[in-house]
Amino acid sequence: MYPRPFQYHRAGSLEEAVRMLEQTGDEARLLAGGQSLIPLMKLRLTSVRHLIDLNFIPGLSYTREENGVIRFGALTRHAEIEAAAAAQKIPILYDCAAGIADVQVRNRGTLGGSLAEADPSGDWAPCLLTLSTEVVCLGPQGERVVPLAEFITDAYTTVLGPAELVREVVVRRPGPMSGGAYLALKRAAPVYATASAAVQLTLADHDTCLDAGIALGAIGLTPIKAAEAEAELRGKQVTGKSLEAAAQAAMAAADPQSDKRGSAAYKRALVGVLVRRAAEIALRRPRGEAVEAGHIYA
């Protein structure tokens, strides 16, 4: 299968990529990892007249940690995050990075591209919504910093302007009494999740929750931050009862559609199970317990 013909442009810097976007107009697309874009182009679900390749710009694949802040470059691949020291310290990042699709896709696909693509079934957005995450955008007017919660506005739609791109993703490292987990259920490795849940809990003592971040993926047009589920835990003792209340609130916040991955009712039930399990793992991890989480498939 071939995409329709396009002109190929190779950017030497992100600034040049912005200028190329300005010059080539609204049928231009940026090529980062290409693991979503190239299939969409081949299936002719998207029409690209000008493809601007970012992959030859040096120095964009990095994970840097300084003063409790982790910076991911525009082209940092999922596989690089999986192997990064930061993902060992922040288990929810490892859960997400290590199970996205398969090895081949993780070698190419990028965090910046995943957020900019804003696929409703993407893994990174729900994971990072439970942490303090900002997206550094670069456009003709220069740089601006957008909180991730405001970055994705609709399915496949972000606040990025026509000539704007993702320069960097900045994540604040949670404290030592904070633990998180990301769980995604899928039918096989290379497919999108049927539903996913990310939970990050910050504890005051071993079972009092100071702060809670809960986000859901693949069950709505955008990733959903389940604020009412968070409120069921924030400032409270974490008990079986409060976890059940949080799971129920998350199920209410989900907005699933019936499709070949399952009925809406099934996906809503699944959200409850994933939130509850992710929260239980999130509680155990700050105690030093090594608990596996991530993508679940046969």
Add this chain to the structure above:
Amino acid sequence: MPEAIQPVRISLAVNGKRHSLEVEPRLLLVDLLRNELSLTGTHVGCDTTYCGACTVLLNGAAVKSCTVFAVQADQGEVLTVEGLEKDGKLHPLQEAFAQHHGLQCGYCTPGMLMSSLQLLSKNPRPTQKEIRKAISGNCCRCTGYQNIVKAIRAAADVMAS
């Protein structure tokens, strides 16, 4: 009239041999290998980033070559299944797949071998779980995977000894 598409000159090494050629931007890496360079060992399976039959190593990393444009391999090094054999001698992975019945129809085998090669280059003694994860992007519709996993373990033993 739509404007004419500008071809792109690329230079790359495939199995150690340098090539320099002009390509249409939409040419996929797998079609460069199969149709331009006549290296038909790399297979096209699903053509939608699922099955992994087209897996090759690009700069040492396993990629699905149906989901990489040939222009992206410019200045790069590609290793395909044809590059595994050295001086008429099969690679230990190829030997192990043959000995342990790691294939039946053979369609997925080139991709399986290349994913396995990346695994063993990073993790010389993988556990069964690690092997299964490493080939989870490669579909086999014949073997049920059991003998593929056995073959990769056996190859790891040979390569590590």
